[in-house]
Amino acid sequence: MIEPRDRYFDDWTEGEVFETEPHLMTEERIRSFAEEFDPQPFHVDTEAAEASIYGGIIASGWHTGSVLMRQMTTFLGPSSMGSPGIDKLRWIAPVRPGDQLRLRLTVLETRISSSKPDRGIIRFFQEVLNQNDDVVMSVEPLIFLRRRT
């Protein structure tokens, strides 16, 4: 099997599934990320978070998504040409300090670009799971990948 990072577009097959190692969400980083990008009380203020519907500090959804991106780069090598967008992002369950998040990646659909024949487009299904195997986030990104020449 060709490792995902060494693959061109042509080496991916619909239905394949991969999984990463876990990533620890520390309270310190949850808080500092949210202070910069999403300073709502349930992300940065312990007392307000405990009184909220979440019952304690939770990670910003953009922090969880950014960690997912980090884990996705495990599978992206020199053939990656970036992404035109994502669809159907769902924040399904809260992410709390101490959670261990890992990415499960499924290949949904592969197609050659009709306008730019040097690349293909893959639609993936990404699920972020915690240490209890709860899916906390899911999303369908599109990724451009160079074709094998």
Place this chain on the structure above:
Amino acid sequence: MIEPRDRYFDDWTEGEVFETEPHLMTEERIRSFAEEFDPQPFHVDTEAAEASIYGGIIASGWHTGSVLMRQMTTFLGPSSMGSPGIDKLRWIAPVRPGDQLRLRLTVLETRISSSKPDRGIIRFFQEVLNQNDDVVMSVEPLIFLRRRT
């Protein structure tokens, strides 16, 4: 007019449009964000980025989205109850060091939650514009907001 931050669900009207002040994307933060969350060559390696289809360093899409979230909190106050997800995210044009990004927010649709009558759900349309008024990113988030009691 009630300021957005002081609003409950009931105070929002479909079709309203708001805009934020600009946010400067520095090369230093583009690079450090990407080193942590999206270390692909076109985000972190000047020479590789210049040789890529992007012609130079560009911001991670998750960085641009996180800055959008920061700007969205300009409009979210105590009634915000978080987001179940987003749809139709499109990274339309590259974001480069020195770009000044601002958020244009349009209220697409407001509806009362059928299962939880203490809150409503608003679907917004968010556009991120640069200093040339190019739309570099757009997305449709859902936000839960507490109702006026």
